[in-house]
Amino acid sequence: MLQEYGQMAADMIFGFIALFVLTKILGKTQLSQLTPFDFISAVVIGELVGNALFDDKAGIPEIGFVIILWGLLLYAVEFITQKFQGTRYFLDGKPSLMIHHGELIREEMKKNKLTFEEIQQLLREKDVFSIQEVEYGVLETDGKLSVLKKSAYQTPNKKDLNIAPQTVYLPFSLIEDGELLEDNLEEAGLTEQWLMTELKSQGFDHIEDVFYCEYSDGNTLLVQGFTKKSKRQKD
Secondary structure, three states, rough: HHHHHHHHHHHHHHHHHHHHHHHHHHOOOOOHHHOOHHHHHHHHHHHHHHHOOOOEEEEEOHHHHHHHHHHHHHHHHHHHHHHHHEEEEEEEHEEEEEEHHHHHEEHHHHHHHOOOHHHHHHHHHOOEEEEHHHEEEEEEOOOOOOEEEOOOOOOOOOOOOOOOOOOOOOOOEEEEOOOOOHHHHHOOOOOOHHHHHHHHHHOOOOHHEEEEEEEEEOOOEEEEEOOHHHHHHOO
């Protein structure tokens, strides 16, 4: 019995490491950006590894073979789509223009098997509650709808209001959950001594007392301490 559990643990650890390495080799793809083919590939490889783990006749060599073979197939597809542009639409699909000048394109809806309710849901995810507000709507390969609103419904920017643009700085998280992020502190060009001085000026004597701290050039240091749940509810 112990030998069986030990073998299962070894197979699972190997499968975990192999999938991790495969992900690093193939590159990063956020779940929200997965194409249908990417999604199916993830499901298939999970099923293959899962079946291999619980198959008495399958061990580490079989699991490794499955992962390597599937990884090579995925890598071949990625290589083909990057090398030969004409294959991208066939393998990855292409965006579809669903809304043109505020009007739905029925043919594209049928082709992509979308109903009015599904289009409306995708629009609401973009804070759009009426199709008449949309100039163009493009269904991306990952199933999301990109929306360009009509000018009357667009949010005015500084250029529209004749306000001089200002430099935008990337904020750095310096402390998270009472722990100092030394890499971010160094990248921001700051020292721990400077940080402690700023923290004390806001009533914090120790880094462990800070729940979250964010620094952005030109702005006041944002410091948030640990707040009890009862106090948050009261506030």
